[in-house]
Amino acid sequence: MLSPSTFLKRIPKWVNLKAFISSVSCTNTIQINPEINQNTPNFPDFDVKIQSLRNKLYPDNLIKVLKSTSDVKSAVKIFKWAALQRKFNHTADTYYWIISKLGMAGNVEEIEGFCQNMVKERCTGEDVLVSLVDAFVRNCRLNEAMRVLFNMNLAGIKPSIDVFNFVLGALVEEKRGFQDVVFVYKEMVKAGVAPSTDTLNYLLEVLFETDRVDSALDQYRRINKKGCRPDSKTFEIVIKGLIANNRVDDSVSILHEMLELGCVPEPSFYRTTIPLFCREDRLEEGIWLFRKMKESKFTPDSFIYEALIQCLCKQLRLDEAVNLLEEMMESHLEGDNNVFVDVVNGFCKLGKINEAVKLLEDKHVLETSPHNALLRCCCDADKFLMAKGLLEKMSERNIDDCDSWNILIRWLCERDEMVKAYELLGRMIISSLIPDYATYSALVAGNCRLSKYEDALQLFLQLHARCWILDPASYSELIEGLCRGEKYLEAVKVFCYMSENRCSLQSLPFIMLIKGICDMGMIGEAVRLQSLAYNSGTSCVNATYNYVMLRLSKSEQGRHVLAFLSQMLVHGSNLNTEAYCILIQSLIAQNRIKDCSMFLNVMVNKGLVPDSDTLYNLLSCLAKHAQLYLISVSLDKLASDSEVLDSAMYNILINGMWKEGNKNDARRLLDLMLEKGWVPDAMTHGLLIGSADMEEKGEGMLAYVDLSTKDGISISYSLPSPNGQPAKVAWNLKVTVNWRDDGSSRPGCDFAASLMLGSDPVNTIIHFCIILSLAAQNINSGTFRGLIAAIPVVGLLILRDPFAVALQMLCSFLLLFSDAFFFPREELRLALCSKENEVLEFVGHG
Template sequence: MAVKLLPSVFPKKARHCVNLLARLSSVPCAVDFGILQETHQGSSSSSGYESNVKSLRNNLVPDNLIWVLRSTPDIETSVRIFRWAALQKIFQHTAGTYCVMALKLGLAGNVREMEVLCQNMIKDECPGAEDVLVSLVETFVEHRRVNVAIRVLVSMIAGNFRPSILLFNAILGSLVAEKGDLKDVLFVYKEMVKACRVPTVDTLNYLLEALFEAGWVDSALDQYRRMNKKGCHPNSRTFEVVIGNLIMMDCANEAVPILKDMLELGVQMDSRFYTLVVPHFCKENNLAEGMRLFESMKAAKFVPDITIYATLIHHLCSKFLVVEANRLLQEMINNGVMPSDDILEDMVIGLCRLGKISQAIDLLEDKKVLATSPHNALISGCCNAGEFFLAKQLLEKIMCESAIADCGSWNILVRWLSQHCNLKQALQVLGNMIVTSLVPDSSTVSALVIGYCKLGKYDDATKLFDRFYANFFVLDSLSYSELIRGLCEVGKYSKATEIFCCMSMRKHSLESSSFNMLIKGVFDEGGIHEAKEILSLAADCGVHYNDETYSVLLNCLSETPKYQLVLLAQIVINGFDISSDAYAILIRGIFHTSVRVNEAALLFNLMVAERAIPESECLLDLLSLFACRSQLHMISSSIDMLLYDLVLNSDMYSLLINGLWKEGYVCKARELLDLMLERGWIPDASTHGLFIGPTSIQETDCRNFQIDNSIVQDNISSILAEGLERI
C-alpha cells in the first residue's frame, strides 16, 4: 500500500521543491497528513488508551494503527499506543506508522522524541523510509517548525541518506524567510556539504541573504565573488539581494561594481527592483548610477512609476541639471504619468535657482497648474532673486485668477521684507493678507519677530511673542534663535530665559550658538543653580550641544573643579572630542584651585597627543602656568612634539628656555636656544642674561651629557654678538 499525502497539505509555494505523491508511492501504508487531528499535550486518558488497544488487539495492521494514532488527540496516549504496538510479536512498525507518530511529536514540540523515532525507523530499515523522512521535513517546514525539520535532516544524513539539494533549499528558504539565526543557516549549509550536494544559485542566494541579515557584509560580498567557482552564475534574485541590501545598509559605493556586473551580464530585473534601488542611489548622491539604472529599466520595457520620475527630477534639479529634468518631465507626461505637485515644485525651484524665472512662469502657465505649492515656490524664487515686485505681482495675479494663494504665499513676502529690514512694508503686506480673510499663523509671527530683531526692536519682538504664544503659536527655529541671540546681546537674559522656558515646555529646541550665549549669561547673572534649571530644560527639549557649548559650561564652572570633572566625563560619554578650548579651561581651572599640578600636566600631554593645539596666545598662557610653578619638565614630551610640529613662536621659546634653565634642565634649555637661533629668532634680554651670566659656563652638568666649556663659550658668545649687532 502507498502513503498518500493530500495535495492541500503543501501549498503551491512549497510544492515546487518536490513531487510528494510520486516520491511516496512505494511506502507500504496509507497516511493522510491532511486530516490529522490537533495534537494536545496533557495527561493521558486511561479509558481512551484501553478502548483503542481493545479495538486494535485482534485487528492490528498498519492502516488501523495509523487511523487510531491520527484520531487520538493527546500525545501521551498516542505514544503509549505506539509503544504497545511495537511490543506485539505479530506486528512490525512501517514507515507509515513511524511517520504519523513522528509528525505528531514534532508538531507538539517533542523534538528529541521525534528525532529518536526517525533514527529507529532508519535503523529498522523500513521500506520507503527516505521518502517519509523527506515528507516530514517538508511538512515541518510548511508548519514553520524549521528547527524540527533540521533534526529530521540530520537524522537522514546520519543514516547515509543523501537528501536532494531542493530539500536543503526548502529549509534554507524557510530559515531566511523567518529571519532565523545565521548559525542555523550555516549549519544546514555544512550538512549539505556533508551530504555531498553541490549548491545551486538558490542555495547561495539564501546564504547571501542570511549573511546580510546578520550584518556580515564583507562575508556576503566574498561569497558573491566566489559564486562562479562554485559553478553558479548570479541571477536576478542574486542581484536583488546583494544590491538591495547594500543600498539599505548605506553601502551604495560597494553596490556600484555589483551593478556593473548585472548590466554586463544582461540580467533582467523586475520593476520592483528598479523602484527600490533607483531612489536609493540618488539619495546616496550617486545620480549617475541612478540614471544608468533608469535607462536600463526603460530598455527592459518597464514604464517607470511616478516615484522614480519624482526622485530623478528632484535630484537633477538640485544639481542644476534642469534641461535633463525637463526632458524627464515631458517623457513622463507622454507615458501617461501625470506630474505631482512636488515634481512641479522641484522644477520651479531649479529654474529659479538658475535665474530662469520667466521659464518657471511659463511652465506653470503651460501646464495650467492650480496647486498652491508650485506657485509658492515661484514666489519664493522671485524673492530670493531680489525680484520682490514681480513676486508681489504674481501673488496678486493668482489671487485674482484662481484664488489658490494661502497664508504661506503671503508669508513668503512678509518674511523676505522682514529679513531685509523693511518691516514697515512687511506690515503693509500683512494688512493686505488680512483683508483677503486669511488669518496670520505661526510663520507670519516668526517672520515679524525676525523683522523686529533685525531692527534691534527686541521689546516689540517679545511683546509679539507674548501675545501670540497665548494662542498656542510657536516660533520657528530661525526666529526663535534670532530672538534669544538678540536679547542676550543686549543683556536681557531674564526675558531670554523666560522665552526659552516657554518654548522648551512645548519641546522646541534652540540652535546651539544661541543657547551658548544664553547659558553663559545665566551663569554670569544667576549662578549655577539657575543654569542647572536651564540645562535640565535643554536636555528635555533636545538642545544639541557642540564643542563651544561644553567650552562655555567648563568656563562657567571654573570655580568648581569637581563639577568640571563631572562635565568632562559627560563630554567623553557623549562621544565628543575634547576641544582645545576645553582643555585650556580645565588646565587653568586646576592651576587656579588646586596644587595637584600632575593633573594639569596629564591634561596638557593628552591635549598635545590628540593634536588639540590651541591658538598661539592661549598656548603661551598655558606654558606660562607650568613655568610659574617650575613644572615644565612634567610636559617635556609634549614640548618635543610641539617643536616637531613647528608650533612654537619666539615668545614660547624664550619662556621655555628660561623655565627649563631655572628648573635645572640646562642641557634642554641650550638645545632649545640652538633651535630658536636656527629659525632666526633673537632671544629676549632675560634669556641673554642666562647664558652670559657668571655662573652659566660653570653649569656643565647636563644630566650626563658632557659639553666642552670653551666650545660652548665660543658658540654662545658669537651667537649673542651676532644677535646684538642685529639689534
Template sequence: MILKLGLAGNLQEMELFVHKMMKAACLGTDESCVLLIESFCQNGKVQEALLVFEIMSLAKYRPSISTCNVLLSTLVKERGDFQSVVFVYKEMVKAGIFPSVDTLNFLIEALCGTGRIDAALEQFRRMKKKGCSPNSRTFELVIGGICMQNRVDILTKILDEMFEAGCTLDHDFCNNFIPLFCRVNRLDEGLRLFRMMRGSDLLPDLSVYSALIGCFCENLWLDDGVNLLSEMIDTGLMPSANMYVDIVNGFCKLGKFSEAMMFLDEKSVFETAAYNSLLEGYCAAGRFFEANGFLWKMVEMGMCDNLSWNILIRRLGEEGHIGKCFEVLNRMIVCSYMPDDATHSALIIGHCKICKHANAVDLFRLVRLKEWCLDSATYAELIDGLCHTEKIQEAAEVFQYMSGKGCSLSTLSFNLLIEWICLMGKVDEAIKLRSFAFSSRTSSNPVTYTTIMLALCKLNRSKDILVLLSQMLVEGCTLDATVYSILIHGLCAQNRIKDAALLFDQMVSDGFVLDSETLSKLLSSLANHSQVHMVTDSLNKIPSEVLSPSIYNLVVNGLWKEGHKSEACKFLDCMLEKGWVPDTITHGLLIGNADREGMDGLPFEDAGLHDKVSNILAEGLDELS
C-alpha cells in the same frame, strides 16, 4: 535529543551530546549533522547550527555545498556576526569544498552589509578564478553596495560587465535600481536601464517615473521631465503630487514662471502642493507683487491652504516687510483661514529683522501660551537678536521653552547665548542651560565648554570645572588647547599635581602647546612638590621657542634639586645656546655657592626678580677673590 535541546536553547547540553555522537562515529553521523544544521536554520537557531557545523568540521566531516549555503544564507538573512560568515567560508576552503555562485553571493552580501565594499569587489573580481560566473543577484548586490557608499566612479564599468555577461533584466531589478541611480544623480545609468526595461517590455512602476522626473528636474532638463510625465500618463499611471512639484520647481529655478503656470493649466493640475511651489518660487525671486496676485488666483481656484498664506507672510517677514505681512495676515483672516504656529514664526522673524525684539517676544509668549512649536530658524533668529540687544533673560526663556519641546538650536546660536550669560556672571544658569541642550540634542562643542570653564576659573571653582570635563568626555566632545589650559590651572589650584602632569603629557601627545603663563604655573607647582621630572619627556617635545628664560630656570632648578642632574644640564645647555643667562638660584646651584637657606624658601614665581647679570657676575667675582 540534540535537536530538542538546541530548539530549547540548552547550548551546553546540546554541545555535549554532539561531541558524544561524533566520538561514537555511528553510521550516518554526517547525514545527522547535516539534518541538524538545516533544521536549526529553518527554525532561526543560527548559533546552534553554527555550533554543529564547527564540531562537524573539527571531526573532519565534510558537509555538502548545499548545507554550507543553507548556513550562510541564514547567517546573512538573520544579520549574524560577520566573523561567523568568514568562519564558515574558511572551513569550506580548508575542507576543499568548492564554492558555488550562491556561496560567493552570500559572502559578497555580508561584505556589502558591513560596508566592506572594496573587499566585496575583490571577491567579485575573483569569481571566475573560483570557477563561478556572476549572475543577476551578484550584480544586484555589488551595484547596491556601490550606490549605498556613493562609489559611483566605478558604476558604469560594473553595468557594462553585467550586460556583457548576458544577465537578463527583471522587473524588480530595474524598479529597485533606477531610483537608486537617480538618488546618487547618475541619470545616464538610470536612463540606460529605463530604455532597456522598455525594450524588454517590462513596465516601470510609479517610483521609477517619479525618480527619473525628479532627476531630470534637478539637472534642469525640464523638457525631458515634462515629456516623460506625459508618456507616463499615456500608460494609465496617475502622477503623484511630488512629480508636479519637481517640475514646477525646475521651471522656477530657470525663472520660467509663465511656463510653470502654463504647465499647471495644461495638465489641469489640482494639487495644492504644486501651486504652493510656484508661489514659493515667486517669493524666492523677490517677485512679491506677482506672488500676491497668484495667491489671490489660488484662493479663487480653491487651491489655497494655510501653508499658501504662510509662504508669502514668511518671505515678506524675512525681507523685513512687516507692514506687508500684516496686510496679508488680515486678508488671510477675512478669507476664513486661521493663523497658526507657522504664521507666528513668520511674524516673529519679521519683527526680528527690523529689530523690534520686544514685539517678537510678545508674539513668542502668545505661542508659548498656546503651546505651539516654532521652527528652528525662528528660534535661532529670535535668540540671536535678543542676545545682541542684551535681552539675555528673554533669550534664555526662549531656549528653555524650545528645549522643552524637543527642538534643537544651532551650536553657533547656543554658544552666543552661553557667552552672554557668562558675561553677566550667571555661570550656574549657563550650566543649567547646557543640561537643557543635552536633553534637546542641541550640540555642544569645545567653545561651549571653554566659555563656561573660563567663567568657573575666574570664580576659582576648580571642582566644578572637573565635573564639566567629565560631562564633556561622556558626550564625546574633544579637548582643545584652551580646555587643557583651564583644566591644568584648576588641577594646580587643587594641588592635584600628578593629575596636572599627566594631563600635560596627554596634551603634548595630542599635539597641543600650553601657553607660557599656564606652563609656568604648572612647572612652579611641580617644582614646589619636587615633581618636575614627571614632565621632562613632554618638555623635550615642545618647540624650543615656546620656552622662556624663566621656564628654563624653573626646569633646570627643579630637576637639579630632584637629583636629575643629567637632565638639568641638558636643559641648561639649551638655555645657554640661546644666549640666556641662568638666574641667581640656578647659578648658585650649579656652582655650589648659593645661600641655600635663603634660597630654598624663595617661591619659584619670584625667581625672575633675581635674574640679573650683575648678581651672577658678583658671585663669580667673589669666588675668584
C-alpha cells in the same frame, strides 16, 4: 544511535539547538522538556479525551484529539500515553501533528527528541518532514524549520534543492543574518545536493547585506565553477549590493559584463537598477537602461519615471524632463506630486518662472505642493507681486493652505515689512485658515529684526500655550535678540522649553546666552544649560565650555572645575589649548600640584602647547614646591619642539632643577638657553658658573650675587680654583656702587674692589667680565661707569703677568673713547690700604 552530547557538538551554538535525544525505545522513553515532565495538575478535558481514546485508539482518532487540544503540555501527555498502549504504534502523521504543535508553540528543544524517535521507529517519510519544514517556514518558525532540516540530513534523508532554497529564501527575506544562511548552505553540502543559481543568489544577497563585499564578488566570479550561470537576479543583486556599498563604478562594470554575456534583464532588474543609478547621479546609465527596457517591450512604472525626471531636473535638463513627464501622463500613470515640484524647481533655478507657471496651467495641476514650490521660487527671486497674484488664484481655486500664506508672510517679515505681514495674516484668517506654528515663527523672527523683543516674546508665549515650537531659524533669532536686549532670564525660559522638545539651537546664539548667564554670576545655571543643550542636540562648541570653565574657576565654586570637566567629556567635547590652560590655571590657584602637572603632560602628549602665562605660572608653582620633575618629559618636548619657553622660564627651570638635584638637566637647559642667544639672569649665573669643576672635586663655593635696587648694587663673586688645583689664596671681588636719590649714580661714585690673587690671571679676567655683564643687565649707566673704571685696578694687580698688558690696553681704549660711550673720562685715585696677605683694596673717585 548517537548520544545526546554528540548531537549537541555537531550543531552550532548559534542555532540554539538543545535537543534531548533518547537512546532507548520510543515506546518507553519519549523525552520531553523537564517543564512538561513536571507533575502538572489535570486539565479539565484531559481525562475525558483519554477515555474517548481507550476503546478507539487509532492514528486518525489520536490526530483529531491532538488537533483539538490547545494546551501543548496536555497534547504531549496524550501522545505519551498513546505510545504506552499495547498494539498501538505512532505513525508519521501522528508525529507530524505533535511536532507541528510543539514548533508552533515555540518549544524548539522538544522537537529534537520527537524527530529522532520518529526516525528510529521507522515511521518517517520525506514528505512528512518536508511538510513540517513548509509549515514552519510559512508561519515564520525558521529555527524550527532548520531543526527539522538538520534531522532530515542526520537521518540520511536527502531533501531536494527546492527545500533548501525555500528555507534560504525565508532566512534572507527575514534578514536572519549570515550565520543562519551559511548553516543551511553547509547542510546542503553535507547532503550532497548541488546548489542552483537561486541558492547562490541567496548567498550573494546575504554577503552584500552583511558588508562582505569582497567575498560576494569572489562568489560571483566562481559561480560558473559551481555549475551555475548568473541570471538577471544575480546581476540585480550584485549591482544593488555594490551601489549600496559606494562602489558605483564597479556596478557599471558588472552591468557591462551582463550585456557581454547576453543575459536578458527581467522587469524587476529594471525597476531596481534604474532608480539606483539615478539616485547616484549616473543619468546616462539610467537612460540607457530605460531605453533598453522599452525595447524589450516592458512597460516602465511611475516609480521609474519619477526617478528619471528627478535626476534630469537635478542636472537642469528640463526639456527632457518635461518630455518624460508628458510620456508618463500619456501612459495614464499617476505620478507623485513631487514630480511637478521637481520640474518647477528646475525651471526656477534656470530663472524660467513663467515657464513653470505655464506648465502648471497647461497640465491643469490642482495640487497644492507644486504651487507652493512656485510661490517660494517667486519670493526667492524677489517677485513678490507675482507671488501675491498666484496666491490669490490659489485661494479662488481653494487649493491654498497655511503654507501658501506663510511663504509670503515669512518673506515680508524677513524684509522688515511687518505692517504688510499683519495685513496678509488678517486676509489669511478671513480665508478660514488658522495660523500655525510657521506663522508664529515668521512673526517672531520679524519682530526680532525690528528689535521688538517684547512683542516677539509675547508671540512665543502664545505659541507655547498651544504646545507648538518655533522653527530653527526663528528660534535662533529670538534667543539672539533677547540676549542683545540683555533679557537673559527670558532667553533661558525659551531655551529650556525648546530644549525639552528636542529642538537644537545654533552655536552663536547659544554662546551669547551662556556668556550672558555667566556674566550675571549664574554659573550653576550655565552648567545646567550645557546639559540641556547636549540632550537637545545643540552643538556646544569649545568656546561655550571654555567660557563656563573660566568663570567657574574664578568663582567661589572653583573647586568644582573637575566635575565640570567630567561633564564635558561625557558630552564628547574635545579639550583644546584654551580649555587646558584654564584648567591648569584653576588647579594652580587651588594648589593641586599633581593634578595640574598631569594635565600639562596630557596636553603636551596631544601636541598642544600652553600659552606663556599658564606655563610661567605652572613652572613657578612647581619650582616653589620642588616638583619640576613631574613634567620633565613634557619640558623636553616643549624645549625641542616649540618656542613657548622664554628666558624667564629657562631661569626658573635651571634654578629649580638645580635645587631638586637634577644638575645635569639644569646644565643642559643652560646650554639650550645660550644657544638661543639669551643671557641667564644674575641668580642663574651665580648658581652655575664655575660649579662644574668644584662639584667634581668637592671644592670651592658656588657663586653668590646680591643685586640691590634701593641703596646701590653689591656683587660678591667667589672664583673657583683654576684647573681644579688649590689656589694660593681665595679670590674675591667686591664692587659696591652707590646711587643718587633720583636713582642714578653720583658723578663721583665710590667703589671698592678687593681681589685675592690666584695663579691664573686669564681666569681672573674672564670672571671679572662675567661680573661686568651681570651688572650691565641690572644697573644704569652711572653704575656701569664705575665698573668699567675698575678694570685698570685689576690690570695693576696682575701687572707681572703678560696678559695684564692686554687688559691695560683694553682699559686705555675704553677710557680714550669714553666720550663715545655713556660715561665721561674720570681720573682714578688709587690708594694702597694694606699689603698683608697680598690683599689690595682700592677706592676710586670720579
